[in-house]
Amino acid sequence: MSAPEQRRRANRVTGVAIAAIVLGMVSVSFAAIPLYKMFCAATGYGGTPKTGLAAAPGGTGRTIRVRFNADTNPGLPWTFAPDQLEVTIPLGEDQLAAYHAHNRAHRPVTGVALYNVTPEKAAKYFHKTACFCFNEQTLDAEQDMVFPLSYWVDPAINSDPSTADVQVVTLSYTFYKALDDAARSGALAKAGPHVGSGPTTN
Numbered sequence: 001m002s003a004p005e006q007r008r009r010a011n012r013v014t015g016v017a018i019a020a021i022v023l024g025m026v027s028v029s030f031a032a033i034p035l036y037k038m039f040c041a042a043t044g045y046g047g048t049p050k051t052g053l054a055a056a057p058g059g060t061g062r063t064i065r066v067r068f069n070a071d072t073n074p075g076l077p078w079t080f081a082p083d084q085l086e087v088t089i090p091l092g093e094d095q096l097a098a099y100h101a102h103n104r105a106h107r108p109v110t111g112v113a114l115y116n117v118t119p120e121k122a123a124k125y126f127h128k129t130a131c132f133c134f135n136e137q138t139l140d141a142e143q144d145m146v147f148p149l150s151y152w153v154d155p156a157i158n159s160d161p162s163t164a165d166v167q168v169v170t171l172s173y174t175f176y177k178a179l180d181d182a183a184r185s186g187a188l189a190k191a192g193p194h195v196g197s198g199p200t201t202n
Contacts, residue, residue: 056127056152057092064091064153069172070099076177077105078139083146086168091155094129098148099173103139110138111175113147122166125157133173 066089068082079102089095103109113133117123131149139145151171157163 056094057155060090060092060155062091062155062158063088064157064166065089065168066095066097066151066153067168067170068097068099069170071172071174073174073176076111076175077109078103078111078175080173080175089153091153091157094150094152096148096150097171098146099132101137101139101145101147101175103141103143106141108138108140109177110136111177112136113173113175115171115173118170118172119166122157122163122169125154125160125163126169126171127152127154128171137175 065086067086068084070080070082072078072080081100083098083100087095087097101111112135115128115131115133117126128149128151131151132147137145137147153169157166
């Protein structure tokens with residue numbers, strides 16, 4: 001094989017190798033957020049609540065305070081707030097809560113909510129069984145909407161040495177105009193996964 005042919009062959013091999021590396025890097029970047037979210041959901045890392053259809057075990061006689069927080073990303077012309085700022089609930093029992101939104105614009109506007117729990121070490125004991133997050137929600141001009149959710153807090157939060165001192169857990173929701181806005185802010189990678197749509201009401 002002549003020297004020019006060897007160089008061409010070497011260039012082809014190098015080109016294929018570079019293409020494979022680039023493709024691999026792109027694949028990993030697309031998989032990073034879903035894998036990170038799966039890890040957070042399984043471990044409670046990063047303030048991600050436990051989610052799923054696990055049944056609440058029932059009351060233990062012990063209680064915990066749950067605070068509700070609401071934020072709206074700039075650019076979304078909504079007023080968004082929890083119906084209750086704080087409740088004291090029995091550990092291990094199913095609970096209901098609700099948030100209220102109002103579209104201040106004179107046109108329909110769509111938003112998407114993400115959520116998180118603090119302190120982060122308590123997130124794995126917060127089980128959210130149905131909510132309004134990750135689904136696009138469209139409010140007509142000046143429309144009001146109630147967004148309910150169901151949840152329970154695992155009594156094991158008291159027996160874990162790392163969370164035995166936790167007396168208050170905060171559930172925070174933030175509404176964005178689109179998931180792209182959440183991704184740009186870094187919130188999407190830390191958000192908990194969606195587990196079920198609660199009905200919304202006017």
